[in-house]
Amino acid sequence: MPDFTDAVTTRRTFAIISHPDAGKTTLTEKLLLFGGAIQAAGAVKARGDARRARSDWMKVEQERGISVASSVMTFDFAGCVFNLLDTPGHEDFSEDTYRTLTAVDSAVMVIDAAKGIEERTRKLFEVCRLRDVPIVTFINKMDREARDPFDLLDEIEQTLALDVTPASWPIGMGRDFLGCYDLLKDRLALLHKKGRGELPDPGEVCEGLEDPKLDALLPDYAVATLREQVDMVRGLCPEFDLESYREGHLTPVYFGSAINNFGVRELLQGLAEIAPSPRLQPASPRPVAPEEEAVTGFVFKIQANMDPKHRDRIAFVRLASGHFRRGMKLTHLRTGKLLNLHNPVLFLAQDRELAEEAFAGDIIGIPNHGNLRIGDALTEGEALRFTGIPSFAPELLQKVRALDPLKAKHLGRALQQLAEEGAAAVFKPRIGADWIVGVVGQLQFEVMADRIRTEYGIPVVFEATQLYTARWVAADDPLQLKRLIDANAVAIADDHDGQPVFLARNAWHLGKAEEEFPKVRFLKTREAVL
Numbered sequence: 001m002p003d004f005t006d007a008v009t010t011r012r013t014f015a016i017i018s019h020p021d022a023g024k025t026t027l028t029e030k031l032l033l034f035g036g037a038i039q040a041a042g043a044v045k046a047r048g049d050a051r052r053a054r055s056d057w058m059k060v061e062q063e064r065g066i067s068v069a070s071s072v073m074t075f076d077f078a079g080c081v082f083n084l085l086d087t088p089g090h091e092d093f094s095e096d097t098y099r100t101l102t103a104v105d106s107a108v109m110v111i112d113a114a115k116g117i118e119e120r121t122r123k124l125f126e127v128c129r130l131r132d133v134p135i136v137t138f139i140n141k142m143d144r145e146a147r148d149p150f151d152l153l154d155e156i157e158q159t160l161a162l163d164v165t166p167a168s169w170p171i172g173m174g175r176d177f178l179g180c181y182d183l184l185k186d187r188l189a190l191l192h193k194k195g196r197g198e199l200p201d202p203g204e205v206c207e208g209l210e211d212p213k214l215d216a217l218l219p220d221y222a223v224a225t226l227r228e229q230v231d232m233v234r235g236l237c238p239e240f241d242l243e244s245y246r247e248g249h250l251t252p253v254y255f256g257s258a259i260n261n262f263g264v265r266e267l268l269q270g271l272a273e274i275a276p277s278p279r280l281q282p283a284s285p286r287p288v289a290p291e292e293e294a295v296t297g298f299v300f301k302i303q304a305n306m307d308p309k310h311r312d313r314i315a316f317v318r319l320a321s322g323h324f325r326r327g328m329k330l331t332h333l334r335t336g337k338l339l340n341l342h343n344p345v346l347f348l349a350q351d352r353e354l355a356e357e358a359f360a361g362d363i364i365g366i367p368n369h370g371n372l373r374i375g376d377a378l379t380e381g382e383a384l385r386f387t388g389i390p391s392f393a394p395e396l397l398q399k400v401r402a403l404d405p406l407k408a409k410h411l412g413r414a415l416q417q418l419a420e421e422g423a424a425a426v427f428k429p430r431i432g433a434d435w436i437v438g439v440v441g442q443l444q445f446e447v448m449a450d451r452i453r454t455e456y457g458i459p460v461v462f463e464a465t466q467l468y469t470a471r472w473v474a475a476d477d478p479l480q481l482k483r484l485i486d487a488n489a490v491a492i493a494d495d496h497d498g499q500p501v502f503l504a505r506n507a508w509h510l511g512k513a514e515e516e517f518p519k520v521r522f523l524k525t526r527e528a529v530l
């Protein structure tokens with residue numbers, strides 16, 4: 001067994017899923033504070049002018065107040081190395097979020113205590129469930145008027161069909177919220193309150209509910225309610241079962257208030273103790289175990305423009321196995337080329353630094369000029385394909401046109417690059433001069449227009465089309481495919497890799513083509529073709 005096993009077993013690679021406004025940014029910030037990765041609150045989410053200054057490369061971010069970019073944050077706590085993968089909050093970027101979830105081993109689901117399970121939380125939860133990603137729940141904002149904790153547990157259990165067991169229990173709520181009792185350890189650590197941004201010291205510790213210190217530290221009514229409720233909840237909920245959590249059937253629930261630091265340390269401690277270390281990665285022809293000596297990894301995200309001064313692209317690679325060292329040469333399987341990785345980057349809160357070494361579960365960024373794409377595998381030579389990286393059918397199709405017709409050719413190149421990044425699907429109809437862009441959410445058109453203007457200097461407009469949907473077409477018999485293409489020349493386009501696509505005007509048009517060419521497969525995603 002190689003000697004990096006410890007490095008693997010102490011890795012915790014996770015993401016936070018939540019509905020916008022539930023408190024993901026605040027919690028992220030507090031996790032980084034506890035992990036010592038940042039010194040002051042407010043560093044993650046620069047507010048007001050500071051935020052505008054930081055991300056002035058992307059106007060959409062300013063105008064919409066959303067974070068389009070997502071990143072990786074690494075910090076240490078309780079002997080573990082945590083990799084927190086941020087996910088964009090806006091609905092239109094769900095593709096990115098979904099792909100990010102393929103690169104984590106567990107997730108934290110943040111719920112607003114006044115609102116319970118909201119729509120986005122449920123959708124993201126479903127993605128986690130598809131991949132059996134274990135979930136820890138954090139019920140946030142207990143310092144506000146919140147719903148009854150029993151009610152919230154019941155809702156999680158009912159709407160998500162999950163077993164639920166509280167890992168901590170709130171003492172009071174709203175203005176009377178005093179903190180949380182640790183049910184797993186059967187103890188209470190009262191925090192010495194500090195300013196919002198400062199890290200509190202763990203204060204007095206009470207062992208067990210009968211500890212007389214509890215009566216001395218908390219008001220009578222709070223102790224009585226706590227004892228009564230803990231008694232009840234222990235009777236009602238199953239005991240915490242590690243295996244059931246790891247298999248994605250049970251979620252331990254922490255209550256807290258991220259902004260007041262309540263429950264954050266307990267959550268982090270919980271993740272160190274129970275969250276899984278890197279898992280077996282599904283791949284073809286065989287899954288990859290994290291302890292394997294040879295380095296393997298896959299690209300789950302491409303991001304352009306992280307540094308406005310350098311027009312680089314960063315491919316985010318999740319290492320699936322091995323001990324990676326800077327300067328290694330890895331095979332890029334899609335092209336068969338050897339990549340010399342002399343300047344991979346690690347991400348630390350806001351900064352990047354050179355990655356001297358990394359292990360399974362870590363994310364390294366590889367600067368490149370567009371040769372790396374989502375889903376690509378890197379290995380020390382073995383032919384592997386990582387599976388389960390989702391791709392989505394473009395549901396909205398619009399024509400894109402350069403305002404200056406002389407820039408049409410440059411526009412083609414810009415679109416090609418954006419498609420390779422996974423920002424959108426781009427189709428070039430075989431007849432006519434238009435380009436068609438396919439996306440999942442409307443806002444992606446605006447982001448693209450903005451990027452094409454700022455990054456490539458080409459002002460463009462998007463225009464509505466009569467198109468209903470796009471299907472990649474493939475057939476075992478090339479003649480069948482040729483027949484379809486010949487008979488439907490006006491409806492055929494090529495994607496950025498030259499794969500043929502059928503652009504349907506309406507459901508009937510698609511149905512008719514499927515009926516006439518039963519041996520041709522009409523596929524919703526290009527990954528299905530490759």
Ligand code: G4P
Nearest residue numbers: 019020021022023024025026140141143144257258259260
């Ligand atoms: P998000 O990333 O999930 O969208 O949520 P974010 O952390 O930005 O939090 C959304 C709002 O909820 C913020 O207020 C934040 O301060 C507040 N919040 C987060 N955690 C708690 C908590 O534990 N208790 C209470 N009472 N509020 C919390 P905002 O007014 O929108 O922004 P700001 O002016 O505070 O930045």
